[in-house]
Amino acid sequence: MSPAPSFPYRLVATDLDGTLLRSDGTVSRRTREALAAATAAGATHIVVTGRSAPWTRPILDDLGYKGIAVCAQGAQLYHAGERRLLTSLTLDRQLAGLALAKLEAEVGPLHLAASRDGLDGEVLVSAGYAVHDGPLPHVALSDPAEIWAAPLNKIYIQHPTLDDDALAKAGKETVGGLVDVVVAGPGIVEILPLGLTKATGLSLASRRLGVRAADTIAFGDMPNDIPMFGWAARGVAMANAHPGLKAVATDVTAANDEDGIALTLEALLRG
Numbered sequence: 001m002s003p004a005p006s007f008p009y010r011l012v013a014t015d016l017d018g019t020l021l022r023s024d025g026t027v028s029r030r031t032r033e034a035l036a037a038a039t040a041a042g043a044t045h046i047v048v049t050g051r052s053a054p055w056t057r058p059i060l061d062d063l064g065y066k067g068i069a070v071c072a073q074g075a076q077l078y079h080a081g082e083r084r085l086l087t088s089l090t091l092d093r094q095l096a097g098l099a100l101a102k103l104e105a106e107v108g109p110l111h112l113a114a115s116r117d118g119l120d121g122e123v124l125v126s127a128g129y130a131v132h133d134g135p136l137p138h139v140a141l142s143d144p145a146e147i148w149a150a151p152l153n154k155i156y157i158q159h160p161t162l163d164d165d166a167l168a169k170a171g172k173e174t175v176g177g178l179v180d181v182v183v184a185g186p187g188i189v190e191i192l193p194l195g196l197t198k199a200t201g202l203s204l205a206s207r208r209l210g211v212r213a214a215d216t217i218a219f220g221d222m223p224n225d226i227p228m229f230g231w232a233a234r235g236v237a238m239a240n241a242h243p244g245l246k247a248v249a250t251d252v253t254a255a256n257d258e259d260g261i262a263l264t265l266e267a268l269l270r271g
Contacts, residue, residue, distance in 0.1 A: 074201025
């Protein structure tokens with residue numbers, strides 16, 4: 001089905017934290033209604049998130065979401081209706097260990113957490129790592145070596161004194177040829193497989209949906225959304241977004257707590 005003339009996009013890609021989700025972790029009624037109206041006009045809503053599938057699933061269930069979601073920074077394509085992973089890319093643990101060793105030699109000891117692969121993959125947190133995602137489930141580790149015991153889709157890193165941007169910059173300069181290093185949220189710097197981005201996963205999902213980049217509008221708030229904005233025809237940053245994302249956005253909407261997605265979609269639906 002083609003979208004109504006008043007709505008110019010066939011795919012609406014939304015990040016979750018800081019974008020679709022309000023600060024309390026909910027999706028407002030106004031935003032739900034705007035997404036439903038865009039869908040009724042012929043577009044498809046796709047979630048594109050840094051969260052792995054286990055951390056994404058409860059939100060999708062609450063939204064009544066039945067389609068494909070891009071999870072784990074593009075590493076996973078999760079089919080919510082079928083409750084299964086369509087694709088899953090893991091981080092080379094030997095390469096990740098080498099990258100961490102090189103980075104720690106440059107900046108000093110890091111605090112680590114890790115996301116295990118799979119539909120029920122746990123997030124493992126070592127001593128010293130500060131969890132910033134509130135009630136999201138995680139497992140505390142007594143032995144940091146356990147991080148490497150099973151396949152992973154990402155490693156989270158924190159530094160005692162460097163802020164997110166400085167740590168990511170040091171990571172890219174030191175080990176950027178081995179892995180990707182990205183800021184995904186406040187206090188969240190991630191080590192990913194080299195070349196993996198949200199654009200990677202969104203591109204794979206769009207092929208399955210038969211939709212082009214030229215027909216896509218994307219919403220986000222963090223530097224990990226930059227590749228997605230580069231892929232989509234239009235990238236809309238939230239008012240609360242990182243300056244680096246605002247710098248490459250097509251335009252800026254209101255904050256996530258002020259229905260920024262809804263405001264943009266409503267304007268597009270009016271034509």
